[in-house]
Amino acid sequence: MSRPAKAYIDLLALRHNCELANSLAPNSRTMAIIKANAYGHGVLPVARALEPLVPAFGVTCLEEAIELREGGITKPVCLLEGTFSDDEIPLAAELGFWLSVVNKQQQQSILRASLKTPVTVWICVDSGMHRLGIAVDDIESTYRMLAASRNVASDIVIATHFACADELASDLTYRQLQQFKAGVASLANADTVPLSLDNSAGLLGWPETHADWNRPGIMLYGSSPFSVPHAEADRLQPVMTLRSSVIALRDVPVGDSVGYGARWSAQRPSRIATVAIGYGDGYPVHAPDGTPVLVNKQRCSMVGRVSMDMITVDVTDLPTVAVGDEVILWGKGLSVNEVAGCAGTISYELLTRMPRRVPRVYSG
Ligand SMILES: Cc1ncc(COP(=O)(O)O)c(C=O)c1O
Known part of the structure; x- marks a missing residue:
């Protein structure tokens, strides 16, 4: 016998929620966000259940990504805060992790690293949340320098993060979208460069912000990001x-x-x-x-x-x-x-x- 306090994790519900995320944006790819031990649900069972449904995972840091590789997960894993020290970069490249570039220091570190294989980079842009990311005005120069580097693979993604997508009446999401698009427009390949904007609230509530990659987290676990009823979010199942x-x-x-x-x-x-x-x-x-x-x-x-x-x-x-x-x-x-x-x-x-x-x- 054991103490009865237990967290029951329903992996069928998890997969249902992921399939809902996929179906809401059929032309996008889903990066399943499984940082912080898959929001407390246990990262390896969650990753194993989702691996057939998604092309990539997102975690916070190298340690979380390594846990996935050690657990047998082979899909790409993106480090959403990038690296914290230069020695992490060759290891990340070797293990097939994608690196966010959230500031100039990380950009410089990647440019001067000595890598055997190029690394996939996500340029994280501050479109108005003012927490992390390079300035909108720096998108062009950052992209140009990284794209010219032998250390960087050709599939650079430009990403941003919404501050208020869970507030459906807030106009900040539109303003962030406009800022982001204006910055991306400065690129020579603006029409083809892959973009990523949406967390769960963006994916569920703002169809106009769906892009090449979406990054749902909380909705995978069956919790609505909204404080009001919402037709799509109410189809989520608690995990x-x-x-x-x-x-x-x-x-x-x-x-x-x-x-x-x-x-x-x-x-x-x-x-x-x-x-x-x-x-x-x-x-x-x-x-x-x-x-x-x-x-x-x-x-x-x-x-x-x-x-x-x-x-x-x-x-x-x-x-x-x-x-x-x-x-x-x-x-x-x-x-x-x-x-x-x-x-x-x-x-x-x-x-x-x-x-x-x-x-x-x-x-x-
Ligand atoms: C960069 C980034 N993308 C996506 C997510 C997923 O957000 P949510 O759990 O609200 O879907 C997070 C979570 O904080 C994040 O930091």
């Missing part, structure tokens, strides 16, 4: 279901409190279930009273402060609940977005920081 069990039950009289800090007190004679899940298992410590959980598939309220290994749930309205019954914290039947919203965070954070001590159980 991670975080599940545990009731490990204790007690009656709490009116006026008595539950848990650390006595944050919640019973307003009626209450039946309280203790569930084996806590912030040590990735459940958000800031979840307030009333955060929904599913006990035997019925919605109930989490009450009292989240402990490291336990939460407490008001099951007064479910008189048949017994020790050992199933509790779903998020996933099938309860979206991670809803729980994240209650706790003042985002699904990305809840999924990504799922700790090692929660076993991943794979199906599909």
Whole structure:
């Protein structure tokens, strides 16, 4: 027997979501973003499940890419932040990794590297997010210098990243698109150079921004990037279901409190279930009273402060609940977005920081 707190990972749902991403932009190629341990889902099982469906993967850094090669993944892997030191460049080239060029220093490092085989480069452009990337005005010179180098393969991609694609009413996406296009227009081969703009929100919500490559992340894991209903995003299926069990039950009289800090007190004679899940298992410590959980598939309220290994749930309205019954914290039947919203965070954070001590159980 083992502690019941487990993250169940549905690889069929993952593939369904990837196929949806592919079908939304049939003329684009999908780079599946699997950084940060595939947003907490376990990078190797996720990569193995997706490898037949996508031509490339995106991760943050060399270490994450090497983990994929060591796990038998042979498709190209793009390092979205490029390299951090010059010695990474020959290794990346040798292992078939693609390098983002996010600043002039990285550009210079690639130009002066001594490489046996040329490396594929993605020039990352700052079209208005102002976080990473070369200036729009530098696209032409950066491209020209890299394209002329024997160290660089001929399939250079020009990429940018949206700041607000998840806000469908924001005009920043259009402004970024215009800036990006204006910069690309300065290239002699502007009509044929491959481009990449979209994250999940761009792919789902902004068809006019689909390009040669899309880079969906969160949607692969079944979480909508939008805070409002959306016809396409609502077809996503949750991949991670975080599940545990009731490990204790007690009656709490009116006026008595539950848990650390006595944050919640019973307003009626209450039946309280203790569930084996806590912030040590990735459940958000800031979840307030009333955060929904599913006990035997019925919605109930989490009450009292989240402990490291336990939460407490008001099951007064479910008189048949017994020790050992199933509790779903998020996933099938309860979206991670809803729980994240209650706790003042985002699904990305809840999924990504799922700790090692929660076993991943794979199906599909
Ligand atoms: C450069 C880049 N592209 C794509 C993605 C995927 O974004 P999302 O998970 O919102 O689809 C990310 C994630 O942060 C990113 O940094």
